[in-house]
Amino acid sequence: MNILDIGGSQLDSSWFLLLGAILFTLGTVGVLIRRNPLVILICIELMLNAVNLTLITFSRQLQNPEGQLFALMVMTVAAAEAVVGLAILVDIFRVRDVEDVDDLSELKG
Amino acid sequence: MLSLVVVMIALSILFLLLSAQFVFVAQIIVYAGAVMVLFLFVIALLGPARESGRGRLRFQPWAAGLFAVVFLILTWTMLQGVHYRQPDPQVNLDVFGTVQWIGVELFTRYLYPFELTSILLLVAAIGAIYLSRREIDDR
Numbered sequence A: 001m002n003i004l005d006i007g008g009s010q011l012d013s014s015w016f017l018l019l020g021a022i023l024f025t026l027g028t029v030g031v032l033i034r035r036n037p038l039v040i041l042i043c044i045e046l047m048l049n050a051v052n053l054t055l056i057t058f059s060r061q062l063q064n065p066e067g068q069l070f071a072l073m074v075m076t077v078a079a080a081e082a083v084v085g086l087a088i089l090v091d092i093f094r095v096r097d098v099e100d101v102d103d104l105s106e107l108k109g
Numbered sequence B: 001m002l003s004l005v006v007v008m009i010a011l012s013i014l015f016l017l018l019s020a021q022f023v024f025v026a027q028i029i030v031y032a033g034a035v036m037v038l039f040l041f042v043i044a045l046l047g048p049a050r051e052s053g054r055g056r057l058r059f060q061p062w063a064a065g066l067f068a069v070v071f072l073i074l075t076w077t078m079l080q081g082v083h084y085r086q087p088d089p090q091v092n093l094d095v096f097g098t099v100q101w102i103g104v105e106l107f108t109r110y111l112y113p114f115e116l117t118s119i120l121l122l123v124a125a126i127g128a129i130y131l132s133r134r135e136i137d138d139r
Helices: A014-033 A037-062 A065-095 B002-017 B021-046 B060-080 B099-107 B111-131
Strands: A003-006 A009-012
Touching: A009 A014, A014 A037, A014 B002, A014 B060, A037 A065, A037 B002, A037 B021, A065 B021, A065 B099, A065 B111, B002 B021, B021 B099, B099 B111
Parallel strands: none
Antiparallel strands: A003 A009
């Protein structure tokens, strides 16, 4: 049922889903344990890419256009997020010297 | 940084394998092109990444590793339990994912989210310009 026919050869679509899950978990671990804000942004990009892979796999599985179109939307949101996040980061680094994200704790009550 | 580019390009080839040609090209242009260049510019501006060894939370890596294992098992079990319905038989796989097909879908049925995307990009551009402006001396 979840066997895909790609170019005449059979491929189980679970491998794509497993790769997406592994990439998403790697991105989550990166966000959790790294302290450089730049690396955290890169890990968020990795997580969004993993979600894209899962969406396109399901789109191919169900032969439904909405998965691919939603993947394009996710790509746009990821680009916008990278732009705004990096702008905020540059602004922070210009004002003061920040070693890692633990230094950005002014909002802590 | 280079490894991230490799991951992006490999993912785009997987998209091509899943007959999503337009998303393949968009992935290469947007990620391997635009976003990576943006990150490289910021790294060149701020200097190389300094990762301090000290941590405020001693147990943070171990907790993150435990979370990763649990999360991966959970996700994998969830994906194993998915039951797929039959795909629509009228879809022609020769045109599935081509630029023409994506364009027709995007400008007819999904026009509203497409326009919302343009507004989102406009807001992001204005926000980036505002955040990266230079302080003008008040005179």
